[in-house]
Amino acid sequence: MFGKQIGIDLGTVNVIVVVRGKGVVLNEPSVVAISLNDSRILAVGNEARAMLGRTPETIEVARPMRDGVIADYVVTEAMLRYFFSKICSRLERRPEVMISVPVGVTSVEGRAVRDAAIQAGARVAHLIPEPLAAALGADMPIGTPTGNMIVDIGGGASEAAVISMHGIVVSDSVRVAGEKMDEAITAYVRRKYNLMIGEQTAEQIKIAIGSALPLEEDLTMDVRGRDQVQGLPRTVTIASSEITDALAEPLATIATTVRSVLERTPPELASDIIDRGMVLAGGGALLRNMDQYLTKHTGVPANVAEEPMLCTAVGASRGLQHLPLLRRAVDTL
Numbered sequence: 001m002f003g004k005q006i007g008i009d010l011g012t013v014n015v016i017v018v019v020r021g022k023g024v025v026l027n028e029p030s031v032v033a034i035s036l037n038d039s040r041i042l043a044v045g046n047e048a049r050a051m052l053g054r055t056p057e058t059i060e061v062a063r064p065m066r067d068g069v070i071a072d073y074v075v076t077e078a079m080l081r082y083f084f085s086k087i088c089s090r091l092e093r094r095p096e097v098m099i100s101v102p103v104g105v106t107s108v109e110g111r112a113v114r115d116a117a118i119q120a121g122a123r124v125a126h127l128i129p130e131p132l133a134a135a136l137g138a139d140m141p142i143g144t145p146t147g148n149m150i151v152d153i154g155g156g157a158s159e160a161a162v163i164s165m166h167g168i169v170v171s172d173s174v175r176v177a178g179e180k181m182d183e184a185i186t187a188y189v190r191r192k193y194n195l196m197i198g199e200q201t202a203e204q205i206k207i208a209i210g211s212a213l214p215l216e217e218d219l220t221m222d223v224r225g226r227d228q229v230q231g232l233p234r235t236v237t238i239a240s241s242e243i244t245d246a247l248a249e250p251l252a253t254i255a256t257t258v259r260s261v262l263e264r265t266p267p268e269l270a271s272d273i274i275d276r277g278m279v280l281a282g283g284g285a286l287l288r289n290m291d292q293y294l295t296k297h298t299g300v301p302a303n304v305a306e307e308p309m310l311c312t313a314v315g316a317s318r319g320l321q322h323l324p325l326l327r328r329a330v331d332t333l
Contacts (some may be wrong), residue, residue, distance in 0.1 A: 003093030007317025009100050012065045012156030016313035032075050033061045044082040053198045067175040068102040068157040069109045080120035094123035098316045100133040102157050103171045126330050128319045131161035134281040137315030138305040147269030153177050153284025158254045160261040166325045170264045174257045178284050180250045188246035193236045197225040209240040212293035255297040277301030281311040
């Protein structure tokens with residue numbers, strides 16, 4: 001009996017796991033709570049995320065992934081081991097996994113991901129570039145000699161790539177994505193209102209009222225935090241137009257990355273992209289008007305993929321089925 005075939009989107013913010021034949025079986029935050037007294041792991045995933053900013057000094061809540069790559073090898077391995085134990089019973093064979101990694105990873109960063117997966121219990125671990133996985137998950141015809149452009153806006157990194165014949169022709173990545181947007185909102189609220197807010201609050205603001213372009217009707221939200229001057233809790237009302245201003249800098253960086261890929265795309269493929277447009281994947285694609293923002297700044301039509309957050313994990317799972325065709329792109333990592 002063959003072991004399970006598993007596709008993993010090992011993201012900075014979330015880990016999404018797809019088992020071949022079963023679909024998405026796990027979607028949890030890539031957060032781990034550690035006891036500092038004895039270095040014991042107390043909680044992983046949703047349970048650990050609930051502790052963010054709410055723990056005593058003896059417990060550290062950490063994100064072992066930073067900017068799409070491993071920042072803490074030991075904690076990442078423990079996190080993967082925990083997720084594997086939830087998916088595979090002890091009687092099952094060790095799974096074959098394919099893990100998505102950012103397009104610009106070094107060989108050292110790639111080896112760290114592969115080794116962590118094998119130490120955590122994988123029988124064999126393949127690596128696939130995130131844009132290629134996202135394009136597979138978005139059902140783009142990447143096996144044809146035509147230009148397919150994907151823009152993957154994740155939690156730690158944003159990547160743009162032009163794909164043809166199961167390979168990446170041109171790509172670029174920037175370590176600016178969802179987390180940097182949250183930081184920009186936190187800084188804006190602190191600067192304008194003298195109010196300190198946590199990263200979870202910043203993310204809630206982004207989801208509830210955030211927009212890449214000004215909305216016809218402003219949305220508002222009550223935000224609670226700590227007053228920097230008095231040190232006491234306080235509530236302010238923030239409008240979506242303010243969040244659009246706050247996000248201007250990280251969004252401009254993402255648009256510049258997309259433009260740099262378009263500028264380096266061969267003319268034949270560029271004409272295909274103008275006809276077909278680009279596809280947006282990743283959690284950042286869910287920001288209101290993100291597609292219109294990129295269309296405005298590049299002149300190329302942009303469409304959000306169906307289920308953009310799941311594209312990379314689904315594509316990694318499909319990559320195992322198409323391994324002989326993807327061998328060039330997968331084996332170079």
